[in-house]
Amino acid sequence: MENFSFQNPVKLIMGKGTIASLKDEIPSDKKIMITFGGGSVKKNGVYDQVKAALSGHNTIEFWGIEPNPAIETLRKAIALGKEEKVDFLLAVGGGSVIDGTKLISAGLKYEGDAWDLVLKGASYDCVPLGTVLTLPATGSEMNNGAVISRHETKEKFAFYSKYPVFSILDPEVTYSLPAHQIACGLADTFVHVMEQYLTKTGQSRVMDRWAEGILQTLIEIAPKIRENQQDYTLMSDFMLSATMGLNGFIALGVEQDWATHMIGHELTALHGLTHGETLAMVLPGTMSVLREQKGDKIIQFGERVMGVSSGLRESRINETIKRTEEFFRSLGLRTRLSEAGIGTETIDEIERRFNERHVHFGEDSLVDGATAKKILTQVL
């Protein structure tokens, strides 16, 4: 076990009808800006529930935070919030709305252009933020991270701010989600857990079991969700898995990887692919190219999660990688770059970007431009 310091102050409020608790969670003297995505919350009843809960509060609305939230949009929200002297933010949406609102929360306290904060990587002087989650996927509702894009330069970077004060998770809001969004949410959660798990064996028995527990849950519920997306227990399991997958609970004292994410971000930045789908494409490549370093953990993962419990070492590793890709395909996701029309030019561009930034991602800092190229070529 590595030394660690852990603290996660988010108040998690989960269950049927919990959006109504908003009225008690936000002080009534606050000027609230509620941030939204594209408008699905007006169809599924979430918007009405939020407005009803906050009927006694002073609120304004900002609409249009897009998937992979862009600095170009967030600048407008920050300008509006400053003008209206907003002192509380409520993000109502999926990970993109929450991520974008994290940058707004820091931007409201910053004089200059908020892209400075993204380039700096973090800012902890923030307006308090609560969230109502509508799409289980990113875990942003219970962590302090965000990913912000810049369209004009096709860049996408991580940014850290304060944790949300509270997050409200009502599993019933997921009943009407499009199947593709659920598939991407399942894949995103799966890979979040893998980034914290698939490094080395023997670091922490408890953390290994907890990561495996989420992975086992995802594999068990995925086909059932396709059959019935309106089963409360199933959707609760999905929603809780997504939150627990990236709130630090499974990362105590263990190494982390995140190379798959870093490569996936580039695919999104360059081609606009959904985040979850990029991960489904890249992860099998990462496992295959780094099989020397990750071999023991791949074997453990195969045995405990994927049902691969016999055979020679190399064939077990191959079978486990194959079943991982099959899991993503069973969700209805593409797992090959060529299926999205992505070819060697993109691979070369990502190699060039990684080399230019001198990056060395992964638990052993092995993923530079050349390794990223190998990984992507593997899943072409």
Place this chain on the structure above:
Amino acid sequence: MENFSFQNPVKLIMGKGTIASLKDEIPSDKKIMITFGGGSVKKNGVYDQVKAALSGHNTIEFWGIEPNPAIETLRKAIALGKEEKVDFLLAVGGGSVIDGTKLISAGLKYEGDAWDLVLKGASYDCVPLGTVLTLPATGSEMNNGAVISRHETKEKFAFYSKYPVFSILDPEVTYSLPAHQIACGLADTFVHVMEQYLTKTGQSRVMDRWAEGILQTLIEIAPKIRENQQDYTLMSDFMLSATMGLNGFIALGVEQDWATHMIGHELTALHGLTHGETLAMVLPGTMSVLREQKGDKIIQFGERVMGVSSGLRESRINETIKRTEEFFRSLGLRTRLSEAGIGTETIDEIERRFNERHVHFGEDSLVDGATAKKILTQVL
């Protein structure tokens, strides 16, 4: 899944040499009262590490918080703390020292006798408290609960206060613990998890897997710890299991039991038995007497944790209960009341107390005086 609201603000600092971080965690303008148990910390180096870390701080010491901390002792600490105008508490010890110090933290802000607060059950106006854990067992370092005894009336009650501000866990401090304390700590952790797990199936896949993950870890590490108590990874797994076993992380949206604890507390109150050992005695009885209500979960526990995967229902349940008792015996603990010289008079007294208080413990409120008598008679 049941609706829930969860928030655990404790800063967990874990690893080798982390006691030194005390100097940064407590503001230098605080008047600190450091609370201790019987003095083992002077032999294992913890006392010296704490004093070195706080050499620039203003501290006083209170010694002698006993196992099953007693109001009679804690009143003295509260009197001293008030006299010295203490505004920060640092508990250095196991669960008893931390539990006792939680009552001190509330008692320092209360005019009357602190036993009033215990009878009230909770008090959240508290002096801030940090902890340095020396014995993994109770989980008190990362929750807001305590159990306080009163010797003159042989009573023992739960009490809730604020969470510790921080808790420091250095696995190396466990290297010199007596074997019996480790055995009781393993049993205590095991039963904490069971109280949150062994109720009904189908509530939450993730919570089930996480509870099972801790139980699997305990079963795996227990024999190894007996062989080598100075293995850092092993003792880290033990320490993290104990903390994760009772910090709320495995209780999200699921029913809880706690009848075994309530009965065990009476055995401690009446006979002074170590808490962990009372649990090892009572749990197999609880499982046996409540086999109708808990049958499905006992089957799941048997299959996933205890390796009982075939046979008819009743024989699987019996075998799982038998293996649970064998696990406690493998730790070197007694599992029968008669082994501790406890007979039917005590059982009758516990029945009388439960009837007098009109209690109905357990997830289905089935454990009253009569059921407690059945449970205890089962393990006589």
